[in-house]
Amino acid sequence: MRPGKRGIFAVAVAMVSAVTVVAASGTAFTTPGPVPAPPPAAPTSSIVPQANLEDVRKRLDKLYHDAAVATDAYDAAEEASKTQGARIAELSGRIATAQRKLAILKDRAGAAARSQYRTGGLPPTAELLLSDDPQQFLDGAGRVLQGQRATQNLLGEMTRTEKDLRRYAAAASAQWKRLEADRVAKAAAKKAVQRQIDEAKRLESRLEKREKERLAKLEQEAALRAQTIWLGTGILKKVRGKASAQGEEAVQYATAQLGKPYVWGAEGPASFDCSGLTSQAWSAAGHPIPRTSQEQWKQLKHVDVKDMRPGDLIIYFGDASHVAMYVGDGAIIHAPRPGRTVTVAGAGSMPILGVVRPDA
Known part of the structure; x- marks a missing residue:
């Protein structure tokens, strides 16, 4: 992993981990003591x-x-x-x-x-x-x-x-x-x-x-x-899986793509769609997998969420229309949608259909 990418990745995962700590501890999103009144809103031309x-x-x-x-x-x-x-x-x-x-x-x-x-x-x-x-x-x-x-x-x-x-x-x-x-x-x-x-x-x-x-x-x-x-x-208390050697390589590949734009139908090297990123990551790790998120869901081995490990793929939505790579600490790397770039996000930020393991 290149130093610049490692820094971005570390910061992003730290943010996800911070949310993990808050959620696990049950801390409320409040500020002790009286809360000062907010300043008057600035005039805006917003019409929505x-x-x-x-x-x-x-x-x-x-x-x-x-x-x-x-x-x-x-x-x-x-x-x-x-x-x-x-x-x-x-x-x-x-x-x-x-x-x-x-x-x-x-x-x-x-x-x-x-x-x-x-x-x-x-x-x-x-x-x-x-x-x-x-x-x-x-x-x-x-x-x-x-x-x-x-x-x-x-x-x-x-x-x-x-x-x-x-x-x-x-x-x-x-x-x-x-x-x-x-x-x-x-x-x-x-x-x-x-x-x-x-x-x-x-x-x-x-x-x-x-x-x-x-x-x-x-x-x-x-x-x-x-x-x-x-x-x-409390799901993360149960998730303790360690990445396989190929899983680590897949995560490294995905991490190196952070910041690259989403383009539908693209599978690198300059841009990706969601399944283009995951399929190319595992291909780079020496383990080719199906090209689309739906075929990844159909053909790869299903594992329980609590058993997932870095490198596993999380399939989202009931129609398996989106896929991301789990990288640990409750975080994923994925290519979200047009107008966005490959980024780190929370694994639970979208409805999870299930988890698959390419190198089962």
């Missing part, structure tokens, strides 16, 4: 009341959540397209090999036919019966049997090669259809992502500077409330 701004926050959360769902669909289609493309390339190679083999077999069959023509068109059996030499008869009988076997083998091999060629061609056609379906799905997902993000940007663009600052504060407060409630359950 606080209550309405909270509605804006919730609406933005919904839009970015829907964008995350569409991003997962886009990532899945993109990954499927890569797989289909590789399969088509493999089948194309097999088709070319089968075509070359079939051409050679047909040449051999043609050579046999031309040889028979040069002997006057008589089949080997007839030539054998016309022989007056007993030894020649016996030698010829052996050659006839060998020729018959060779012809049968040649015809059999031609038939098998033709069947292989038809099978490869049918498989390639099916893969092309799947590739086209994935292309259509990817295009539809891309439109859905862009539509949600554009609407969110339009909504934010209507806010004035002070309103945007208040909105950011509301977002922080909502995350802090959720984290405090999660920590208040």
